[in-house]
Amino acid sequence: MKYHNNKLTKFKPDGTTNAGLSNNQRKCGFTLAEGTTHTTLQNLKYAFTLAEVLITLGIIGVVAAITIPVTIVKHQKQVTAKRLAQTYSILSQAIVHSQTDHGDISSWGMTGSITIDQNNPAQAQDITTAFTDTYLAPYLKLTSKPVYTNNIQNFGYVYPKTKDDRNYRFGSAYILELTNGTTLFVAYNIIPAQNRYSTPNIFVDINGKQGPNILGRDFFLFTFDGINLMRIKPSGYEYNRDDLKNYCAKHSSGEEYENLRCTALIMKDGWEITDDYPW
Numbered sequence: 001m002k003y004h005n006n007k008l009t010k011f012k013p014d015g016t017t018n019a020g021l022s023n024n025q026r027k028c029g030f031t032l033a034e035g036t037t038h039t040t041l042q043n044l045k046y047a048f049t050l051a052e053v054l055i056t057l058g059i060i061g062v063v064a065a066i067t068i069p070v071t072i073v074k075h076q077k078q079v080t081a082k083r084l085a086q087t088y089s090i091l092s093q094a095i096v097h098s099q100t101d102h103g104d105i106s107s108w109g110m111t112g113s114i115t116i117d118q119n120n121p122a123q124a125q126d127i128t129t130a131f132t133d134t135y136l137a138p139y140l141k142l143t144s145k146p147v148y149t150n151n152i153q154n155f156g157y158v159y160p161k162t163k164d165d166r167n168y169r170f171g172s173a174y175i176l177e178l179t180n181g182t183t184l185f186v187a188y189n190i191i192p193a194q195n196r197y198s199t200p201n202i203f204v205d206i207n208g209k210q211g212p213n214i215l216g217r218d219f220f221l222f223t224f225d226g227i228n229l230m231r232i233k234p235s236g237y238e239y240n241r242d243d244l245k246n247y248c249a250k251h252s253s254g255e256e257y258e259n260l261r262c263t264a265l266i267m268k269d270g271w272e273i274t275d276d277y278p279w
Helices: 023-027 050-102 123-139 241-248 256-268
Strands: 002-004 007-009 147-149 173-177 183-191 196-205 219-224 232-234
Touching: 050 123, 050 196, 050 219, 050 232, 050 256, 123 147, 123 173, 123 183, 123 196, 219 256, 232 256, 241 256
Parallel strands: none
Antiparallel strands: 002 007, 147 173, 173 183, 183 196, 196 219, 219 232
16 A cells, blocks of 8 residues: 555555546455446346236235225115115105195005906006006106106116026016116016006116116115105015015015015115125
């Protein structure tokens, strides 16, 4: 070690000095390869290996596969509950306005005591259209003129299925398409044992001609209550929550229509589809 131009200089074995090196170069604790002029720590590059990249992508894929379906189902439930509550509100308001013009709903002749006239094949159509055109349709916002049909498939609709994939088919119906995308099917059920028609039923398809067309998923039922002043109510409202969960669940032992009682379960839960709802 000698002084060179009044500076402390460290001589290398080959006689050269480090006087011309920068501080960063002096701090590097390695010898430059042959033919290399210089390097610094700032020049060093770091990167993930292919294996590390693949592992990371795999983890992201697994997380996405778990969370995305859950998020989608949660959104579907929220949309379903909101649309069903909205439809109930629309129907309730229509009845209130209709009562202003036609008197109390208890006087609308929906006592469920209309006798079936075997000699009049058009009777079901007559009573359904008369009721709907008088008491409901004028008080609803519709996208088109209501139409009566013996088969909703003739108008692009699909009859729904139960949650265990059994077919559910109702008879003739009056189709009303609301401006919010919901379709109503107004129908009178026949009670053969008593030779009479029921009070009007309002089947609700919350997304119209779109799927999945499953009872309790996008297809529901409201009825008129002939006991409590003929108010409109969700199917199954007289049952307790545990019974409704059973009716709403996927099963094969009960009647096909029991899944329609999901309507009451959603209403009793505050127009929400809860985590224990049989989706």
